[in-house]
Amino acid sequence: MFTIGSELKGYFDYDGLGLYLRAHETAEIDGVVVDLRNILGRRFLCDGCCCLQLPDLSGPSRQQVPVKGDCCQGPWVPLSTEEQERIAKHLEGTLPYMAPEARAFVETQLAKGKERRATFCRPVRDREGKDLGVTALRLLGRNCIFRVLHREETGLRVRCAIHGYCLTRGLAPWEVKPLYCWLFPLTLVPLYNGRFLLTVHTRETYQFTQEQKGQATKPCLNSPASNGPWLYQSFASELKHIFGEGFYQKLNALAPQVLGRSGRT
Numbered sequence: 001m002f003t004i005g006s007e008l009k010g011y012f013d014y015d016g017l018g019l020y021l022r023a024h025e026t027a028e029i030d031g032v033v034v035d036l037r038n039i040l041g042r043r044f045l046c047d048g049c050c051c052l053q054l055p056d057l058s059g060p061s062r063q064q065v066p067v068k069g070d071c072c073q074g075p076w077v078p079l080s081t082e083e084q085e086r087i088a089k090h091l092e093g094t095l096p097y098m099a100p101e102a103r104a105f106v107e108t109q110l111a112k113g114k115e116r117r118a119t120f121c122r123p124v125r126d127r128e129g130k131d132l133g134v135t136a137l138r139l140l141g142r143n144c145i146f147r148v149l150h151r152e153e154t155g156l157r158v159r160c161a162i163h164g165y166c167l168t169r170g171l172a173p174w175e176v177k178p179l180y181c182w183l184f185p186l187t188l189v190p191l192y193n194g195r196f197l198l199t200v201h202t203r204e205t206y207q208f209t210q211e212q213k214g215q216a217t218k219p220c221l222n223s224p225a226s227n228g229p230w231l232y233q234s235f236a237s238e239l240k241h242i243f244g245e246g247f248y249q250k251l252n253a254l255a256p257q258v259l260g261r262s263g264r265t
């Protein structure tokens, strides 16, 4: 069996991921290499609105200014067969939480006898139109079909219809929502030694996390509120779900040390 010798290891040590790992502190917990600064030393909260600020609220073109910035606008969300089936199973329940035009689209397609999955899925094609054999969430216009824009007293907020459905039914997001969505902005990067790195899509990592720059530089990632929760706290349920309670306890125990070192407790 082929193994990576010292010569090739040196080659990998100096690519983007290798350089990042050399420059950033990590800790291995239960076989997972954790990017300490991003997982423990970063504040993060999805409030569904910090990404929706309008650039101009005063001028005469106020109504024409496009809302931009959230991660559900123009996302590329691949779906496994199991994920497609889960969403299809909960589709009727999710419909009332969808934006009116998206709901009308799905209902019309269903009335025409379209297969349920075909109403919210799309095949991914390359530039020449060749089917790549991957299924992704459908976009309506530029938005994910499940994206909803709410006008609330405090301003605009982007919401996910699937997430809204899960909350009211007492379901965990991962019971229906695609993995890519409930994991964002966390990500797992395979390493050359069979392990993987737990990190976050950011301006510094997006080239090896395979995220689009625009998604990795949202305000919630680029300029999080200085009094917001730490990312590992916001993602406590997700991290426990993926890696287990024991992993999370060990991660939690490292936090005071990491935050204390960076003077950010």
Ligand code: SF4
Binding pocket: 045, 046, 047, 048, 049, 050, 051, 069, 070, 071, 072, 158, 184, 218, 219, 220, 221
């Ligand atoms: S861009 Fe950030 S704040 Fe906006 S919806 Fe996505 S995760 Fe939430």
Ligand code: SF4
Binding pocket: 071, 072, 075, 077, 137, 144, 145, 146, 147, 148, 159, 160, 161, 162, 163, 178, 181
């Ligand atoms: S499924 Fe929900 S979280 Fe995922 S892209 Fe669509 S609206 Fe956003």
